[in-house]
Amino acid sequence: MTATTHEVGHHDEPTGFTRWLFTTNHKDIGTLYLLFSLTMFFVGGAMAMVIRAELFQPGLQVVDPYFFNQMTTMHALVMIFGAVMPAFVGLANWMIPLMVGGPDMALPRMNNWSFWILPFAFAILLSTLFMPGGAPAGGWTLYPPLVLQMGTAFPFVIFAIHLMGISSIMGAINVIATIFNMRAPTMTLMKMPLFVWTWLITAYLLIAVMPVLAGAVTMLLTDQYFGTSFFNAAGGGDPVMFQHIFWFFGHPEVYIMILPAFGIVSQIIPTFARKPLFGYASMVYATASIAFLSFIVWAHHMFTVGMPLAGELFFMYATMLIAVPTGVKVFNWVATMWRGAMTFETPMLFALAFVVLFTIGGFSGLMLAIAPADFQYHDTYFVVAHFHYVLVTGAVFAIIAGVYYWLPKWTGHMYSEALGKAHFWLSTIFVNVLFFPQHFLGLAGMPRRIPDYAVQFTDWNMISSIGGFGFGLSQLLFLYLIIQSIRGTRNATAQVWEGAKGLEWEVPSPAPHHTFDTPPVVK
Amino acid sequence: MRLSKRTVLMVGALAALLGGLVQPAFADYALNMPQGVTDTSRDIYGLHMTILWICVAIGIVVYGAMFYSIVKHRKSRGVQAAQFHHSTALEILWTVVPLVILVAMAIPATGVLVDMEDTSDAEMSVKVTGYQWKWHYEYVDEGVGFYSNLDADSQEARRLGASRKPQSVENYLLNVDNRLVLPTDTKVRLLITSNDVIHAWWVPDLGWKKDAIPGYVNATWTQINEPGVYRGQCAELCGRDHGYMPIVVEAKTPEDFKAWLAEQKGGAANTAGGDAGADAGQQTVGTDTETVEDQSDPAGETTARADTGAQGGGSDSAAGGMTKEALMSQGQQVYSARCVACHQADGQGMPPTFPALTGSAVVTGPVDDHLDMVINGSAGTAMQAFGPQLSDAEIAAVVTYQRNALGNDTGDVVQPSDVQAAR
Numbered sequence: 001m002t003a004t005t006h007e008v009g010h011h012d013e014p015t016g017f018t019r020w021l022f023t024t025n026h027k028d029i030g031t032l033y034l035l036f037s038l039t040m041f042f043v044g045g046a047m048a049m050v051i052r053a054e055l056f057q058p059g060l061q062v063v064d065p066y067f068f069n070q071m072t073t074m075h076a077l078v079m080i081f082g083a084v085m086p087a088f089v090g091l092a093n094w095m096i097p098l099m100v101g102g103p104d105m106a107l108p109r110m111n112n113w114s115f116w117i118l119p120f121a122f123a124i125l126l127s128t129l130f131m132p133g134g135a136p137a138g139g140w141t142l143y144p145p146l147v148l149q150m151g152t153a154f155p156f157v158i159f160a161i162h163l164m165g166i167s168s169i170m171g172a173i174n175v176i177a178t179i180f181n182m183r184a185p186t187m188t189l190m191k192m193p194l195f196v197w198t199w200l201i202t203a204y205l206l207i208a209v210m211p212v213l214a215g216a217v218t219m220l221l222t223d224q225y226f227g228t229s230f231f232n233a234a235g236g237g238d239p240v241m242f243q244h245i246f247w248f249f250g251h252p253e254v255y256i257m258i259l260p261a262f263g264i265v266s267q268i269i270p271t272f273a274r275k276p277l278f279g280y281a282s283m284v285y286a287t288a289s290i291a292f293l294s295f296i297v298w299a300h301h302m303f304t305v306g307m308p309l310a311g312e313l314f315f316m317y318a319t320m321l322i323a324v325p326t327g328v329k330v331f332n333w334v335a336t337m338w339r340g341a342m343t344f345e346t347p348m349l350f351a352l353a354f355v356v357l358f359t360i361g362g363f364s365g366l367m368l369a370i371a372p373a374d375f376q377y378h379d380t381y382f383v384v385a386h387f388h389y390v391l392v393t394g395a396v397f398a399i400i401a402g403v404y405y406w407l408p409k410w411t412g413h414m415y416s417e418a419l420g421k422a423h424f425w426l427s428t429i430f431v432n433v434l435f436f437p438q439h440f441l442g443l444a445g446m447p448r449r450i451p452d453y454a455v456q457f458t459d460w461n462m463i464s465s466i467g468g469f470g471f472g473l474s475q476l477l478f479l480y481l482i483i484q485s486i487r488g489t490r491n492a493t494a495q496v497w498e499g500a501k502g503l504e505w506e507v508p509s510p511a512p513h514h515t516f517d518t519p520p521v522v523k
Numbered sequence: 524m525r526l527s528k529r530t531v532l533m534v535g536a537l538a539a540l541l542g543g544l545v546q547p548a549f550a551d552y553a554l555n556m557p558q559g560v561t562d563t564s565r566d567i568y569g570l571h572m573t574i575l576w577i578c579v580a581i582g583i584v585v586y587g588a589m590f591y592s593i594v595k596h597r598k599s600r601g602v603q604a605a606q607f608h609h610s611t612a613l614e615i616l617w618t619v620v621p622l623v624i625l626v627a628m629a630i631p632a633t634g635v636l637v638d639m640e641d642t643s644d645a646e647m648s649v650k651v652t653g654y655q656w657k658w659h660y661e662y663v664d665e666g667v668g669f670y671s672n673l674d675a676d677s678q679e680a681r682r683l684g685a686s687r688k689p690q691s692v693e694n695y696l697l698n699v700d701n702r703l704v705l706p707t708d709t710k711v712r713l714l715i716t717s718n719d720v721i722h723a724w725w726v727p728d729l730g731w732k733k734d735a736i737p738g739y740v741n742a743t744w745t746q747i748n749e750p751g752v753y754r755g756q757c758a759e760l761c762g763r764d765h766g767y768m769p770i771v772v773e774a775k776t777p778e779d780f781k782a783w784l785a786e787q788k789g790g791a792a793n794t795a796g797g798d799a800g801a802d803a804g805q806q807t808v809g810t811d812t813e814t815v816e817d818q819s820d821p822a823g824e825t826t827a828r829a830d831t832g833a834q835g836g837g838s839d840s841a842a843g844g845m846t847k848e849a850l851m852s853q854g855q856q857v858y859s860a861r862c863v864a865c866h867q868a869d870g871q872g873m874p875p876t877f878p879a880l881t882g883s884a885v886v887t888g889p890v891d892d893h894l895d896m897v898i899n900g901s902a903g904t905a906m907q908a909f910g911p912q913l914s915d916a917e918i919a920a921v922v923t924y925q926r927n928a929l930g931n932d933t934g935d936v937v938q939p940s941d942v943q944a945a946r
Contacts, residue, residue, distance in 0.1 A: 058689040058696075059680060066763040066873060133876040139760045145737060146720040146762055149905055151876045233738020239721060240736060273596075274604040282614050304723060304758075305734045306741035309640045313633060320625045324618060331617045334585060337592040341604040344597075352593070356586065363578035370628070372563075372635040373571045375731035376556055379723060379758040444553035445727040447758045450766030452681055454697045455690055456553070 021116070024108035025513060026093045031410070032115050033090025034403070038479070040082030040122065041396075045472050047075040052434075052468035054451055055461050068451035069137035070129070076140035080257065081164045082122055084391065087399045088260040089114075089171045092199050095406065096175060098504035098511060099193045101520045102182030107174045114170035121163035128153035139449060141250070142217065144231040144242050148224050155225075158217045165210040172206035175199055184503075184519035190284070191522055193502055194277065197284050198263030201291045205252045205259075208295075213249040216242060240305050247298035255294045257391060259287055261358075261398030262329060265351045267502075268405050269333055272348035273340030274499035279332040286325035286332075293322050303374045312371050319369035323362070330359055345497070346420030350401030353428050354394060361389030364439065379449075382442025388435045393428075400427075400478065408496045412510030413488025415481045423481060426474035433467030557727050560749045560774070564730025566635045574628060581624075639731065642742045645712030649703070653715075653722030653735035653757065655905050656764035656864065660703045663714070667787045670912055673767045674698040678860065681767060682868075696766065697754040702773040706780035707747050715741045719907060720762060726755030726772050734759055747774040762905060763877075764864045845916065847923065847936050854924025857917050862925075865905060870929025877905065881930035890935055893922055894945040910946060915939035 014022060023029060050071045054062045063071070093111065097104055105111045128135040133151015136142070142157075150157070179192070179200050192200075219230040220242070229235025231242045262283075270277045277283065299307060299315040307315075333355050342348070364386040368374050377383060408414050437460035442448075446457045453461065492509040503522070507515045558568045596602055648663040654670075661668035673681075677696050680687040689695040705711055715724050717735035725732030729745045732755075747753075755770040775783060859868070865877035872879040880886045885896050897918055898910035909918065916939045926933040 059685065060683040064683055064763075064873075065766065066876075069760070069763065069765070132874055134873075138762070143721060143760075146760065149720070149762065149876060151874075233736075239738065274598070275606060276608040278607075279609045279614055281609070302734075304732050305736065306739070306743075309637065312636060312640070316632065316636070317629060320629060323625060324621050327621045328614070328618055330585060332614075334589045334592065335610075335613070337589060337596065339602075339605040339607075340592070340596050341598040341602050342593065342596055343599070352589075355589065359582070359585065363582065366578060367571065367574050370570055370574055370632045372567050372632055372639060372731075373574065375639070375733075376564075376567055376571070376727060378732060379725075440554045443556040445557070445755070447725070447756050447766075449760040450756075452689075452696060452766050455695050 022112070024104075024112050026097050026105045026108070026111065027410075027511060027513065029105075029111050029115050030090045030092075030094030033086045033093060033118075036115070036118055037083050037087035037090055037399075038482070040078050040086070042475070042479075043126070044075050044078035044083055045475065047071045047078065048468060049472050051075065052465040055453070056465040057462065058453055058455050058458055060452055063451070065451040066137055067134065069139075069449065070135040072449055073136045073138065073140050074125075074129070077125060077136070078122070079391075080140065080253075081161075082118075082125075084257050084395050084399070085168060086118060088199075088202070088257070089168075091195075091260065091264070091399070091402055091406075092171070092175050094410065095504060096178055096196055096199060097182060098409075098507065098515060099196050099502060100179065100182060100187050101184030101503050101516050101522065102178060103514065103516050104182070105174050106177035106181050110170050111174050114167045114174065117163050117167040117170075121160045121167065124156050124163070125160040128156050131156070141243075141246055142220065143246075144220060144223065144239050147220060155221065158221050161217050162214055165214045168206050169210050172203035172210075175203040176207075179203075184516070184522055186519075186522040187503075190281070193263075194266035194280070194283055194287075195260065195263035198259040198266075198287050201287050202256050202259045205256050205291055205294065209249040209252045209256075212245060213253075216245040216249065219245075240302070243302045243305060244299065247301045248295075250301060251298040252291075252294040254387075254390075255290055257395045258358075259290065261354070261395045262287065264398045264402040264405070265333065265354050268347050268351040268401055269336050269355075271405075271497050271499045271501070272345060272351075273337050273342050275336060275340035277332070278335035278338075279328070282328055283332055286328045289325040290322060293318060293325070297322065300369060300371075300374070303371050304378050316369060316371040320366065323366050323369075326362055330355060330362070343498075345404075345417060346415075346424055347401045347405035347497075349421065349424040349428075350397050350404065353424070354397045354401060357389055357393030357397065357428075357432075361386055361394055364389065377442065379447055380442035381438040381446045381448055384448045385435050385438035385442060388438070392435070393431055397427075403482070405497075406504075407482065407485050408492035409504060409507075409509050409511055411485045411488065412492055412508075413485050414490045414492050415485040415488070419477060419481055419484075423474060423477045426477065427471060430467045430470035430474055434464055434471050435467070437461075437464045437467075559728040559730050560747050560751065560753065561728075561730050561745055562748070563635070563639055563745070564728060566638070567730045570632055570635060573631070577624060577628065581621075639743075642712050642744045645710045645744055647706075647709060648712040648714055649705070650714045650716070650740075651703075651724050651735065653717040653719075653724070653761065653768075654907055655719050655762050656757070656768040658699075658703075658724070658757075658768060658770060659718075660701075662784065662787075665784060665788065667784065669701045671699045671701045671703065671771070672860065673769060674700055675860070677767075677769075694754065697756070697769045697771070699769055699771045702752070702771040704773045704775060704780060704783050705745075705747060706777040707750050707774045709777060709780075710744055710746045712742060712744045715743065719905070721759050722757045722761045722768070723759035724755075724770060725758040726753050726770055728753040728755075729772070732758045747772075750774050750776055750779075767864075845919065845938060847927075850920045850923040850936060851927060853917065854920035854922070855928070857913065857921040858924050861909065861913070862921065870925070870931075880925055886925050886929075887931055887933055890922070890926075890937055890941070891945060893926070894918070894937070894942060897922060898942070898946060915942040915946075918942045 020028065020032060050063060051068065054060070054068055093105060131152040133153060135153055136150055136157050138146040138150060179196060219228070222228040223230055223232060229237040231237050231239045233239060266277055266283060297315060297319045299311060300319045303312060364382065368377050368383065368386060404415065404420055441457055441460050444457065446453055494508050495505045496509060503520055506520065556568055556571050558565055650661040650663055652659040658671045659668065660671060673696070676692045677698055679685065680689050680692045680695060715733050715735045716739060717737045719737060722735040723732045724735055729747070731743065733741050733743045751774055753772045753774065757765055757768040866872045866880050870880040885893050896906065898908060900906050900908035919937045919939045919942045922937045923935065925931065926935045
């Protein structure tokens with residue numbers, strides 16, 4: 001193992017733009033990822049506002065249906081690939097070396113590259129909004145033959161997805177290399193914080209499935225421009241094959257966006273319950289089980305394509321099984337709280353809301369697993385409600401919790417706890433006003449991805465839109481608090497939180513540019 | 524007033540949830556899945572309610588423990604944190620118990636699924652074909668088939684900035700010009716496919732949806748128990764007007780259905796050979812002969828006719844000599860029903876996906892190329908073949924219209940006989 005030593009002032013620290021452009025420091029790169037993610041969160045959020053504005057009442061008031069479809073498609077692509085995934089990579093960059101007692105990520109130059117690909121990828125993706133024919137409008141799932149009707153944007157979208165995939169794969173390789181090579185000698189695998197464990201497993205998922213997505217979109221590209229017929233029935237291909245390939249990527253992708261969230265919550269709850277995580281080993285095994293199951297459930301996204309009965313039964317049973325390890329995790333979090341001595345600072349509030357609201361998303365997921373019932377739920381607002389509960393009140397709430405939790409460590413300053421709590425309550429109330437009524441809409445028969453609807457759906461859509469505007473505006477408070485913490489005056493202690501345990505809390509706040517030049521000893 | 528109505532509904536919904544009454548408590552205000560009118564839909568409703576209650580029960584236990592802990596085990600109450608961190612017995616328990624619940628749930632679900640996939644012993648078959656953005660229904664072996672488009676009133680109210688309000692349209696976006704008529708108490712097999720992109724055929728009251736995939740035929744079935752009109756929509760994103768291709772099923776008793784079917788066939792026999800194109804929505808499939816449906820609407824309504832150009836076409840059927848004025852006026856109607864979605868009211872389109880017609884090489888070039896495009900479509904694009912969908916008179920009218928309006932001025936007049944020759 002190379003024990004790189006950095007002495008203070010040993011080499012010139014570039015300043016200004018070049019510092020960020022050429023940086024190989026895991027903390028700098030983590031910051032870049034997080035700021036990029038925050039930007040995309042607002043870009044994708046603005047698109048969601050257009051969607052909710054158009055759906056505020058029946059009839060078309062704001063946009064053309066074609067532009068509406070561009071908004072739903074781009075909202076998903078930007079939020080998934082631009083906001084949630086980079087946020088987790090940013091947190092991994094910042095926290096994994098600190099948590100395992102390593103001096104930096106294992107592959108720092110690749111780390112720099114994997115970040116700097118992203119702004120270009122998203123510049124390409126967002127530029128399609130201004131191209132003739134507009135941005136992709138066939139849904140983020142890019143199903144052929146519809147996706148082949150896209151205008152000039154088509155090859156640009158495919159190239160942008162390739163770039164995002166390359167970035168993700170490099171990030172994942174780096175995480176794995178770091179965890180296996182950069183741990184302090186006394187940091188054994190089963191002593192690693194759960195956030196590190198969940199990211200290790202996530203990284204393997206990324207390496208396994210991002211190439212599958214790349215393959216799928218490349219086949220779209222050759223179908224469009226090079227005369228192949230992978231997905232063209234008239235040429236002997238199969239449009240459903242794309243869906244199988246896409247969801248073989250897509251379902252693990254769902255867990256890529258939630259496993260690190262499990263990790264964050266598993267760090268936060270013990271801290272504020274002042275009690276060790278309940279069932280550490282079973283948490284690790286449950287995470288691994290979920291990852292394994294994620295590879296054999298993909299076709300539950302496509303029960304309605306007309307699979308053989310045996311296929312439908314297999315995917316129904318396998319999907320229902322996921323409830324078991326997921327349940328174990330929820331039970332373990334509740335058992336961690338049980339007989340603890342809890343306090344409710346902002347990170348804990350978001351983590352608790354995560355447990356409650358992610359579980360609602362889990363329940364609707366269990367309902368969706370029942371294949372016959374899925375024939376009713378599929379492609380309705382019930383599904384929209386389901387995946388926003390797991391992705392917004394799940395993944396995004398966990399990211400926000402993690403940001404509040406570690407922000408004092410990053411900036412060295414506390415944020416305003418009162419405003420943090422205000423942000424929590426506003427977000428939690430509005431997000432439920434936004435998404436809970438969508439369950440009713442879906443059950444009552446409203447399909448997803450429609451710009452206009454029958455008048456009996458008006459009231460819940462109006463309520464949902466009000467929730468949407470409220471939730472969107474509340475996030476400006478988040479932005480304000482981050483800026484406040486960066487510029488802040490109230491210094492944070494090294495431990496920050498009374499009950500915080502782990503290596504990251506043993507270095508000063510803000511964490512110095514170089515940490516753990518000599519490996520710490522894990523107690 | 525609206526606000527107070529909504530407030531009442533909100534409170535009502537909340538009360539219904541808290542009281543554990545997620546039944547459709549409000550007759551016209553659905554919070555829950557409809558029970559539907561088939562055995563399948565009722566089975567599915569049963570599964571849905573069972574799994575919902577299981578989730579509610581688990582939720583009460585988990586959230587109960589969590590909130591008890593949040594209230595009781597807080598530092599401000601002066602408690603000391605316990606330091607236990609695992610319990611093998613407990614962890615085995617909460618792995619096994621959910622497993623047992625899932626097995627208990629999987630058994631009835633399997634039964635329903637097996638039943639749903641059994642398309643054998645169907646008494647009749649209907650082929651359903653999705654188009655961008657309409658449905659085509661064909662009664663297999665009966666020689667009856669027709670297209671089903673969004674109704675004219677919804678068409679009018681759905682435009683961006685339309686003066687007509689959706690609230691003034693009955694069944695806004697859930698109404699069609701030609702309904703799919705099916706007999707009750709009959710096992711009907713539906714063969715679902717698509718002509719262009721993937722669609723999904725969904726009527727909630729029947730209990731399921733099925734994807735319509737180009738190049739593939741998905742077989743499924745339904746048996747409706749009660750006469751009535753049941754409405755649904757396309758459920759798979761299929762392009763710009765995905766939200767505007769509703770499905771309306773009218774279930775009639777077997778006797779009424781037979782009468783209806785005979786009427787459809789009778790209409791075909793009476794007017795065979797006449798190229799009137801009185802109703803482009805109704806035509807036989809499997810023969811080249813356009814048919815005229817008599818003017819009694821199968822649904823007993825006379826709405827939603829304007830867009831098919833019925834008024835203009837009927838009288839000019841004989842010699843194929845229509846005046847330019849008649850062609851232009853009918854052409855405008857056809858254009859606003861069939862073409863504006865992509866090519867826009869002003870003919871500017873949304874290039875490059877939906878090309879402009881104003882000044883277009885096809886529209887201002889040779890008439891034959893223009894007719895070829897309209898009749899046969901353009902493969903791989905949203906431009907579908909309108910040949911089987913529109914009558915000669917309608918195609919003649921819309922082509923004439925496109926060549927002499929929308930900023931074009933070729934002066935060409937295309938007659939139904941030209942269209943017949945080009946087919």
